[in-house]
Amino acid sequence: MILEALLLLAMTGGPDDPPDISIIPRPVSVSAATGDFLLTPLTVIWTDSASQGLGRQLSDYLRPATGYPFDVRVGPPTGSAIVLERDSSLRQLGPEGYRLAVQDNRVTITAPEDAGIFYGLQSLRQLLPPAIFRSAPVMGVAWIAPAVLIEDYPRFAWRGAHLDVCRHFMPKEFVKKYIDLLALQKLNSFHWHLTEDQGWRIEIKRYPRLTQVGAWRKQTLVGRATEDQSRWVFDGQPHGGFYTQDDIREIVAYARDRYINIVPEIEMPGHSQAAIAAYPELGVTGDTVDVWTSWGVTATIMNVEESTITFMQNVLSEVMELFPGPFIHIGGDEALKRQWQTNARVQQRMRELHIKDEDALQSWFIHRMDTFLNAHGRRLVGWDEILQGGLAPNATVMSWRGVSGGITAARAGHDVVMAPGSHTYLDHYQSRDRSSEPLAIGGFTPLDTVYAFDPMPPTLEPEFRKHILGAQAQVWTEYIKDPKQVEYMAFPRMIALAEALWTPVDRKNFPDFLVRLRPELERLGILDVNYRPLDRPLP
Ligand code: ACM
Numbered sequence: 001m002i003l004e005a006l007l008l009l010a011m012t013g014g015p016d017d018p019p020d021i022s023i024i025p026r027p028v029s030v031s032a033a034t035g036d037f038l039l040t041p042l043t044v045i046w047t048d049s050a051s052q053g054l055g056r057q058l059s060d061y062l063r064p065a066t067g068y069p070f071d072v073r074v075g076p077p078t079g080s081a082i083v084l085e086r087d088s089s090l091r092q093l094g095p096e097g098y099r100l101a102v103q104d105n106r107v108t109i110t111a112p113e114d115a116g117i118f119y120g121l122q123s124l125r126q127l128l129p130p131a132i133f134r135s136a137p138v139m140g141v142a143w144i145a146p147a148v149l150i151e152d153y154p155r156f157a158w159r160g161a162h163l164d165v166c167r168h169f170m171p172k173e174f175v176k177k178y179i180d181l182l183a184l185q186k187l188n189s190f191h192w193h194l195t196e197d198q199g200w201r202i203e204i205k206r207y208p209r210l211t212q213v214g215a216w217r218k219q220t221l222v223g224r225a226t227e228d229q230s231r232w233v234f235d236g237q238p239h240g241g242f243y244t245q246d247d248i249r250e251i252v253a254y255a256r257d258r259y260i261n262i263v264p265e266i267e268m269p270g271h272s273q274a275a276i277a278a279y280p281e282l283g284v285t286g287d288t289v290d291v292w293t294s295w296g297v298t299a300t301i302m303n304v305e306e307s308t309i310t311f312m313q314n315v316l317s318e319v320m321e322l323f324p325g326p327f328i329h330i331g332g333d334e335a336l337k338r339q340w341q342t343n344a345r346v347q348q349r350m351r352e353l354h355i356k357d358e359d360a361l362q363s364w365f366i367h368r369m370d371t372f373l374n375a376h377g378r379r380l381v382g383w384d385e386i387l388q389g390g391l392a393p394n395a396t397v398m399s400w401r402g403v404s405g406g407i408t409a410a411r412a413g414h415d416v417v418m419a420p421g422s423h424t425y426l427d428h429y430q431s432r433d434r435s436s437e438p439l440a441i442g443g444f445t446p447l448d449t450v451y452a453f454d455p456m457p458p459t460l461e462p463e464f465r466k467h468i469l470g471a472q473a474q475v476w477t478e479y480i481k482d483p484k485q486v487e488y489m490a491f492p493r494m495i496a497l498a499e500a501l502w503t504p505v506d507r508k509n510f511p512d513f514l515v516r517l518r519p520e521l522e523r524l525g526i527l528d529v530n531y532r533p534l535d536r537p538l539p
Pocket of ligand 1: 333
């Protein structure tokens with residue numbers, strides 16, 4: 001009997017958490033306690049002096065829906081209190097871990113560092129009725145959080161989501177909303193895909209044509225880029241937009257307040273036709289090209305002149321001024337080598353540099369950026385094609401063509417972020433029945449597939465596991481025209497990935513996730529998120 005019970009526990013991932021606890025991602029440990037905590041007009045947020053900013057953040061979260069004042073005070077708590085405190089004795093929870101205790105008259109969130117307190121706040125919001133997410137007072141709700149003791153910390157340090165704002169431009173206010181939604185899932189990295197063949201979206205003061213010319217395309221292909229080009233139809237509508245440097249500073253600050261690091265991506269040497277449209281001297285042929293109006297992979301690629309290296313390094317200098325985080329993404333994917341192979345000047349340059357083939361030439365290009373970024377105290381990240389021709393010494397690899405590139409890089413001592421198309425590309429279809437879904441790029445990646453993803457490859461030897469930093473969701477926007485459709489594609493799948501990144505493997509359980517997802521979707525509904533409903537026909 002006891003053995004059977006133990007077996008059942010092992011199969012189901014441990015005992016159920018107490019009911020009413022719909023925290024998502026699922027915490028490491030949840031124990032029931034007796035009683036309830038009731039928010040009242042007299043509840044005060046007490047903090048230590050280091051946590052006052054977080055106290056104000058909590059007050060801002062709780063005030064609108066309740067209409068209560070939630071004063072923030074420094075000092076020993078009395079009465080109905082929410083207490084936020086740094087506690088260095090909780091070091092073992094790591095830099096993002098926290099402890100959350102809900103008792104009769106008191107909520108206490110303690111953590112060794114600010115990020116942990118912030119995650120404690122997110123969990124507390126999820127313990128309260130979903131109406132707490134409303135932005136004006138809601139009448140007739142008892143603002144009760146069930147008594148509970150939670151200890152929690154993430155499994156992976158890199159918990160990311162990407163957004164392509166190039167194929168379709170996404171307004172600044174939506175980027176902020178996206179960041180808020182990431183923070184609610186305890187994601188901590190936003191990969192901002194800022195440059196592409198179809199549009200350059202970041203103001204660079206030194207090279208104004210990058211946005212004057214590169215941010216705008218004349219029109220856009222309707223539907224997919226089929227083989228037969230004679231049948232292509234364009235919409236005749238100009239499309240574009242970009243973020244000024246002031247816009248970017250605003251978004252960086254907004255993300256920092258939510259413990260999210262932004263990883264900007266500046267694509268090179270491929271996926272750069274918009275830059276070449278603005279500055280044809282960056283290209284191989286010298287021809288004038290348009291900001292691309294189609295989808296797919298273009299033959300247009302940067303040349304390998306010293307002037308081009310300098311140009312891109314100057315761009316990166318402005319990027320580094322705007323983005324304080326450790327990582328700068330240089331793309332590196334899908335750079336077709338045909339123009340390099342057939343151009344006499346590129347071939348001559350290869351001989352001058354004693355470079356044996358085009359893969360090695362790409363590797364040389366990426367090396368130059370790696371050295372440059374390292375000299376400025378930053379780290380280069382690139383898609384897994386940067387393995388071709390030899391990986392730059394300090395590069396971090398983002399493995400999108402499956403996980404094998406990531407495994408190879410980890411074994412060579414490089415850090416890795418897993419981003420395989422099979423599990424993390426949220427531009428893929430969510431149903432086998434494509435006719436019931438908006439046009440998407442292809443694939444089939446339903447919620448349970450995303451949930452099942454484990455960024456740690458079972459075949460990776462223990463000594464290399466530390467190199468798997470985590471994983472991230474990708475949202476490419478060829479067929480995603482606006483924020484509402486981003487939301488439809490990203491949610492709820494991004495929530496599934498967030499749990500795969502945060503929750504210990506033995507606590508992952510898809511049926512349990514679905515139960516906790518229902519109230520989360522209610523919260524997202526209140527936040528006006530156009531998520532894909534669970535009761536749409538599942539595959
Ligand atoms: C990619 O999907 N080309 C990284």
